[in-house]
Amino acid sequence: MITQMQNDILDTAQAMAQSRGFNGFSFRDLAAAVGIKPASIHYYFPTKGELGAALASRYTGRLVEILGDPSDGRLDALMARYIAVFRATLQDDGRMCLCGLMAAELDALPEAMQTEVARFVEANVSWVAAVLRAGTGLADGVEVRARARAIFAALEGAMLVARGSRDVAAFDAMVEVFTASGLIPNAKRVSEGQF
Amino acid sequence: MITQMQNDILDTAQAMAQSRGFNGFSFRDLAAAVGIKPASIHYYFPTKGELGAALASRYTGRLVEILGDPSDGRLDALMARYIAVFRATLQDDGRMCLCGLMAAELDALPEAMQTEVARFVEANVSWVAAVLRAGTGLADGVEVRARARAIFAALEGAMLVARGSRDVAAFDAMVEVFTASGLIPNAKRVSEGQF
């Protein structure tokens, strides 16, 4: 069971981690922003590593929930939904993807967090791969997962780069290039048999 | 003038920053790895922020030097050289791009470092854009820079994702998808007029 206070703490911690990195904020910063004392944070999350693992776990869970069934809808609608998730994160105070950022600092994180980051990556790759299979009729196998991984990576990179310029338009422009080049499939190309 | 000791310190600091993030190592860690005392680090770099700015600046300078003239060579050779720079970083003990990682933790870095990160991004985008102009005959303008930015972002994302699996082959597979899809141009496609 997740309490309201746990959620408040996680919300605030997530915002800080997404803008400063997991090692870029302290329990004191976090407590001050939430409006409680550092010792109270420890009551809910004994160690910072456990807080971080909970952060990443919730993040992945929410993504899976938002994305939903990868076979429910047309290819372009599903991809648009996927892209919208990344875009919304970036638009929300210029945040980087939480797990993308954790992947960057990976060696500085406790093992439990590293595992959660890997789960996030896998959730993305498997969902996009499922969309590609259902929407394009591509055969199963490494090839589809390789393409899914490339799409995921490109969007993570676009977030990373766009964050610097503090402009969501930069992200949109990169996504447009990904789509126009054929990396990210769209309905038009599929109907034309180019994908 | 850059002394030998300054270079040793920067080399070690760079390796640590690339695997743990800039906030993931201390002057104590750094000094121990170099084989000197923390106070001696301060002699060369008064503050950690100045060390970080020097790190990013040297990193960008080396990139520019390695890449060379963007109009000297064929399109596919130039792009191959560009990709090889990222690949070499990843292969070298599984490191993430220094400035890509700094871009992730951006809000936690002093302003001087943020400026250097922006310079790195600009160096990449302008070099790739120049290659695209010379090699594909594309007109100048926002469009070429948008494509260059997308290519840079995709490679940064590929490094980020590949680092998790500790396998350079994952990076190669993503680059292959980028190339096959047409995001990263190659000579064959250009000669066929598809780009």
Add this chain to the structure above:
DNA sequence: GTCTATAATTTGATAGAC
């Protein structure tokens, strides 16, 4: 230039009152 010594602050974390 490199060190010892140390300051001043911050950090993650615990004990125990309420």
Add this chain to the structure above:
DNA sequence: GTCTATCAAATTATAGAC
């Protein structure tokens, strides 16, 4: 549950001997 009080360790940084 939340707090005060506190800890031990780590952090960036400085002063000054050698």
